[in-house]
Structures are given as C-alpha cells and as structure tokens.
Amino acid sequence: MKFQTIIEPFRIKTVEPIRQTTEAQRAAALEAAHHNVFLLQAEDVLIDLLTDSGTGAMSVYQWSGMMKGDESYAGARSFAVFESAVRDITGFAHVIPTHQGRAAEHILFSTMVRPGDVVPNNTHFDTTRANVQDRGGVALDLPAPEARAPHSAHPFKGNMDVEALERTLVDNPGRVPLVMITVTNNSEGGQPVSLENVRAVRDVCTRYGVPLFIDACRFAENAWFIKTREAGYADFTPHEIARAMFALADGCTMSAKKDGMANIGGFLAMNDPDVSLRCRTRLVLTEGFPTYGGLAGYDLEAIAVGLYEALDEDYLRYRVRSIAYLGEKLTGADVPIITPTGGHALYLDAKRWLPHIPQSQYPAWALSLVLYVEGGIRAAEIGSVMFGLQSDGSERPSDFELVRLAFPRRVYTQSHVDYVAEAVLHVGTLADRIRGVRIVQSPPVLRHFTSHFAPVADRLIAR
C-alpha cells in the first residue's frame, strides 16, 4: 500500500453528542453510583468501553433495510432475506432467529443437554456457562495452554486443548451431547482460534460421534485473524474463511449484537433437521413464531446487511488495527496489557500494574474507577469481583485482574483512541497512589453488576 494510515472506512452522517464532564462531576457521579461503573448514568460517561455488544453504529444500508422490514407475523419477507444471508455465510440449512445470543444458547441447551451432561468449550462465555448449568450440565473449559500465558505471543491464544477434549470424551462416554468452540474466545481476551484448531476439534468430534457447535459472536474478527496470521489463508476473503470454518461444524449460536452489527438480535443455525425441529418447538414457547423469533422484521433486515458488513476487509482492517494501535501506544510506555491485542478489546493487567494492591482489595476494579474519574472512560473489571465469589459463598482470587476496554463497532475514531491512550498513561502516573476497594453490599450472584463498593482508604487516590 502506498500510504500507511489506516482510515476509518466510513463517513459520519449522524452524530450523537457526548457530554464533557469535570473530574469533580465524575467523582460525584461515581459516589452516587456506589463506586460501581455499571450503576453510572451513561450520559455521565465520555468514552464508553464497557462492552462491544449491541453498542455499534449501523450503516445507511442497515437503516434503509429497516424501512423495508416486513412485520407480518408469519412468512415475512424479511425472514427470507435474513435466512438467505445466514445460510450464505454459515452454510447451515436451518436458521432460527432469536432476540439475542443467550436465547439461542437457552434453546439449544434445553433441547440437547440433560442433567449430568458435560459440555466442553475452549472457554465458555458467562451466559453459555449459565445456560449449561441451568440444565444441570457441567460447563467444562478446555483452553489451550497458550491461552493462559498472558504474555506469550502465540497468534491463536483462543485455541482449544484438543488432547484434553479427547480425554474428556473418553472419560464421559454418552455424557457429552455437544462440543462448543467460541470464536473469538471472549473470556480469554478476545483471542482468535485457528482454522487448524477448529479442524482438529472437528476430527475428534467426528471420531466420537459428537456434534460441534460454534459460538460465532465474533466470527468475522476471527476470520480476519486467520487471514492475517495463519499460513495459507492470506489470499482468501474473510467470507470464504468464515464459510470454511462453519463447514467444520454442525451448527452455531450467534449474538448479532457483535459481528451482526446490530443493536439487538441473534440466531441458532444447524444442519440436523430433527434437532432443529425440536428447537423450533421451544422457540415458539419462549421467543415467537419461527419466521421472526424474538425480533421485529426490521431487526432481521438490519442483521442480514450487518453480517456482510462485518466481513468487509476495510472494516476489519480498521477494527483490528485500532485496538492494536492503542496496544502499541500503551506497551511503548510500559503499561502492562495482554498481548497480542485481541479483536474487540484491549485488556489492562492490573495485577502487574498495581502490585501494591492485594487481590482481596480488587485492584482491577479500583483501576477501572480511577480511569473513569480521571478520563471519563468506562471499562469493565474482569477479575476477582467478577469471578472471585464461589457458589458456596467463599471468595477465591481470580487468576487475572484485568480491565477490559471493549470497543463498540464503528463508533469511535482515531482521536478518541488517542485520548484513551493519553488518559491511561496519565493514570499510570498515579499508579503508586491508587488504593483498593472493599465490597459494602452485594447480591449472591453476578455481583459485579449491582454491588456497592467503597475505597479501603479515605480516598481512591492517596494524596
């Protein structure tokens, strides 16, 4: 390429103002939110990196598609458009629309999983795990060893441990109703899975006669990593790579709030006519008629367009580059992050950055609070607040203490990313003075969403 700068591959047609706030206003907002960024009012946030789910900007083609939405209860034209896009990209014969990813998981697992069954995954996402457990099943994480080495430069740290999968199938005959593989692997830092790994998993599944389902939320980002990192795929389009990946599986669950480029939606797709019939029966109970699932006709249109836009090479190059760009700025200033940077998010490593804060005082949570007060940036803790509480009520420190900066799709520009880098580097100048937090009040499950916190000292940042 003649020029180095990778530009945002879009022009901005509609803007949503963001409100500037002072540090004093943010400190007051955080106090009112009980030191929990989930309890902040979104309008008090300058740059919102809490999640990449459902927070993206839609294109003119998606909005114009929405105007064509057919809201007929049964047989809507919009379903045919949606079904043909999903079939074209995944190759699966049966397409079942759902209101979001977890609804697809719920329908699939309530159809296939019985109490005592084991469902292996490279790493389950929270909702996937919860839906397996809700059926009385065991959600077994089998990440490849490289996934757990935060600083290894392995290009596919999202891979599954294929030998461990085979052992699981040997040890649990008749008790594994399906195997899942999550691309990219969100819970291991948004790291990709290689096609070679999916193929190896497929081979094991075939040998043991167990179906393979892909948790496909970020299938397009994963395809881009395969194109750019795995030998032999540089000349293939992301669409061709995605097709090759789906061709190795028997079905998929999908949250269209990620690589469907939509604000809501999802689907379940598969080849097995009997299982899909049973899933459709459940769909009617919990979501809606099979030609709309939990969605409006206009949502189906937006997703049909968005799935192709997510596979656009210029978009993917910009998307992955903006996170790598932030990563380079931070590693250049010795800020500890998980490397290589993933597809949808960058992870600050609070355990290494704030070694003076014990895990019992939640260093990553404290770091996320300081990031908000100092820079107006909202990010999510992935550490001992999220994972420390055990089902028997005891507390176990998490393996990692991370702050995840997740980027909404097509929302922020390079100057926003520059600002984020500047704010993070500024927080670095305060690192020694940041103090931990304690939990004041918390619910028995999923405590990160609603718990109340307080600094352990008088102030979050010592004078």
Ligand SMILES: Cc1ncc(COP(=O)(O)O)c(C=O)c1O
């Ligand atoms: C890997 C993965 N699977 C499943 C889901 C659930 O999707 P949804 O939020 O649409 O229910 C998510 C959401 O973040 C995810 O990241």
